[in-house]
Amino acid sequence: MTRSPPRHADPKGNPYVESPPTDFEPASSLSADAAAEQAALLREAIREHDHRYYVEADPLIEDTIYDRLFERLQELEETFDLATENSPTSRVGGEPLDALETVEHVSPMLSIDNGAEPAAVHEFDERVRSGVADSGFDPEALEYVCEPKFDGLSVEVIYEDGEYVRAATRGDGREGDDVTEQVRTIRAVPGRLRGDPPERLAVRGEVFMPIDAFEAHNEALIERGEEPFANPRNAAAGTLRQLDPGVVAERPLDVFFFDVLAWEGEADRPGTHRGELAAFDAFGLKRTDLIEVVDDAEGAIAYRDDILDRRDGLNYELDGVVIKVNDRAACEALGSTSRAPRWAFAYKFPPRTAVTTVEDVTVQVGRTGRLTPVAELTPVDVGGVTVSRATLHNPAEMAALGVNVGDRVRIYRAGDVIPYVPEVVEKRSEGTYPFPETCPVCAAPVERDGPLAFCTGGLGCSVQLERAVEHWARRDALDIEGLGPERVEQLREAGLLDSLPALYDLTVMELVTLEGWGERSARNLIDELEATKRPPLADFLAGLGIPDVGSTTARTLARHFGDLDTLLDADEDDLQAVDDVGPEVAASIRGFLDAPENRSAIEGLRERGVDPEPVELADEDGDGPGPDALDGLTFVFTGSLAVARREAQDLVERYGANATSSVSGNTDYLVIGESPGQSKRNDAEANDVPVLAEDGFAELLAEYGIDWPPEA
Structure with missing residues (x-):
């Protein structure tokens, strides 16, 4: 037990x-x-x-x-x-996770005293002015730096001689979890600093997940039948604590740096906090632009009100603003208590919650058959937005809340994130809403998997079929233009789409009989479908919608196995031999491929001529370059090359390199073809990344015995 x-x-x-x-x-x-x-x-x-x-x-x-x-x-x-x-x-709360190594911070990462009323800001201002006067400073010369208070996960990041060496979570304020490899994958964290940094620099930052990226990531989780995150902060925290840095790299984390924890060496440290933030710019450390220097409490209050007004237009979550004494010498004189500095104060935002009544509960069906209960609400204003629906996440969460139709519930909304119900504030019904035992769309039996519930109808369920086709047509899969949700639904309702392979049975004659279709649009779709009959293996795998297999993992699988049949025959041990594929992901892949309806769909596609191209594997035994020839190098491509950009990425990855879409301090080469993007060239210049024209790239590959361009 x-x-x-x-x-x-x-x-x-x-x-x-x-x-x-x-x-x-x-x-x-x-x-x-x-x-x-x-x-x-x-x-x-x-x-x-x-x-x-x-x-x-x-x-x-x-x-x-x-x-x-x-x-x-x-x-x-x-x-x-x-x-x-x-x-x-x-003391500052929190204990490090046992699963990660514990490291000691170079300087305590303290909390900040806070309040949500203007009076609290005035009290802070009075205490500071009194304290600096007692220490011999002129209180009339006092300045405050005001900046947003980010709602993410606080980290310490250390650089030595300009090189990234360590990162740790805040933990209990004195010790935290070593997340060096996890943070290394965040593109906003430079692997090497610019300019002339001190010999040792420890900075404090806030790791967060941008709101638009959070919504896209949650959508992908739901499509895979996984539990979505409640809010961006939980998503950032849960991601950074992943033991596998590869998983972290797949998730869209970002960071803002906002404080110096240690500055050691001959480089002069700025005498003000504003000067330190300016130094971050010189070092290539990302910080917010929403910074203002004010003279008094009223200026700080006005700043907070302005940021509050702008809050919903930002792509990250804030829960207030931070007010800091600008003069660093004055800060040192003021000192700190055991848990918080005396020179800083957090002026919090009001919570974005409201109380309303549950009028009904509906159950939505996702691509994988995952059923999500949704509370239909009496419309209520939450932070300036009218909310009439809120997610209840899953049957277990709904049962834990004990929510039912008629109950008064609290609604929480963060930015543009889907509102959710954190609690029942007044029970007006009997019991909990009974979760359905059959799918509300196709009436197939519902199966429970831990806290989640799934429709067992598979592609026989119209919603699951439509979502599967939409997923197949996505840009990061087969990239089929003209197959948006409305057209997929239209095709299914017209009886032309009863399975994924049936896409390739469509004809121009059938399409032109449908409303909104002309001969040109019909011919375009048929041509698009025909062009996908020999897709790259990675695209084919990404399009199938295998749980836990995104585009990056699909490419890794393709490079490892080389062709579809070898992958189909691989057992779980074979799958675990693939980089970044652990036992759970291996079991998920094998379970998907063993399911009769999925195997039938794959065979049906192949019968219609949709057969992915094998991947040319690097020479492991012969005289050619080995699979690790480019190990450790990272390339970014821009502009038109002799082959498609995807082929260039596949080539360098086949020999052990990384191919990413954006330039950072970790990039080794930016390869430019004709009509290259200016932003990537600017990023390369800013990060001191060498830029290679295509002929220079060919010469580099030739040094490793690799031919360019690759043979078709």
Whole structure:
């Protein structure tokens, strides 16, 4: 029997763990014993919340509720002299994950005191002015640097002699998880600094997932039948804690750097925080442009209000702004408490939540048959946007919430992310909404897989069929123009599309009888389909929609096995021999290929002439260049070459190199053909990346015994 891991606080005995009350009676009205008892419960609960937030990236409560619990504990400890050495108020929360190596930070990564009211900013300003005056500084000369407060995962990144050497999560503030290889895959993190950095530089940054990338990534997860992330912060945190850097590399993480943790060496350190941020520009460290220097609290408040107004137009999540004393000497004089610097303050944004009523629950069907419950709501304004639908994620989540039609629920919305229901605030119904036992589209039986539910109808389910065809036609698969969702649905409803292979049975005569189709558009689609009958093996595999196999993994599989039949015959041990394919992915691939309906679809495609081209494998035994000839090199291609760009990428990857789509500090060569893109050339210049014309690229390959252009 599997035992659950111990918790810092049991929700059955601690009211501050799940749905905690925050309307506290005045501390002065409590007896010493009652105050001590409440403080003990709060410490346990806050430790639990810290663990769920920092370690598991799976918070139980909203940030605003956590802040209120923390403030209450501070109030009790100060009023009744209850502070203890190990209280959450004396240290930054969170413990490193056991699965990753723990490393010590070069300097503590502290929290920041915060508040959500203008009065709190004025109080901070008064404390700072008093403190700097006591230390001999002129309070009238005080300046604050204001910058956004990013809602991601804080990391320490260290450079020595300009070279990237280590990265770690914040953890408990003094030690964190070593995520050096994971962060190395983030393109915004330079592998080498520009300019004249100090001999040792440790910087603090925030890793995040852009909102548009988050939405696309969640869509891909849902299509594969996997659990989507609740919000961009969880996506960033969950990704960075992946043990496999290859998985991290496939996910769209980004970073902003915002602080110096250590500056060692002969290079002069700027005397202001604004100067340090300017140095980041010189070093090639990405930072936000939304920075403003102000003279007083009113200027900081105006800055926060401006950023709040601009919040929904940004492609990343913010939960407030940070106000910092600009003069570094003044910061050192002010110092820090055991958990927070005295020279910085976070002015938080109001939460984007609202309470409304569930009018109905509908169940959506995804490409893989995954069923997702959706709450149909009485329309409500949430942060300036009218929300009438919110995801309930999966049957297990819906059951955990205990939600049903008629209940009053809280809705949370972050940017343009799909709103979701974090809690039921008023139970007005009996029980939980009964999840259907048959598919709402095709009436096939529903199967449960852990917290998820799936329709068993396969391609016999009209929604799954349409999504499978759309996936096959995607740009990163077979790239078939003219097969958008509306046309796919039209073809199915007309009886012309009852399977994926049936795409290749379509005729011009059949298409022109449909509304909106002319002879030209019909002929174009037939020509597009004909052109995909000998696709690259990687595109064919990506188009099948194998769970856990995106375009990058598809290319890796293609390079490893060479042809479709060899892959179809590979067992799980053979699959695990492929780079970045572990036991779970191998089992997923094998399960997909063994499913009768999927094997039938593959054979049906081949019967209609859709047969992928084998990949020419590097010479492992002969006299030619080996499969590792270009190992360690990274290429980016732009412009028109002698062959298609995909063929150039396949060629260098066949010999062990990496081919990426954008230039970074990790790029070894930018190869330019005719009419190259200017942005990539600018990036190459900025990152000191050598630029090769096509003839120079051919000469480089010749040094390794590789012919260019490759034979057809």
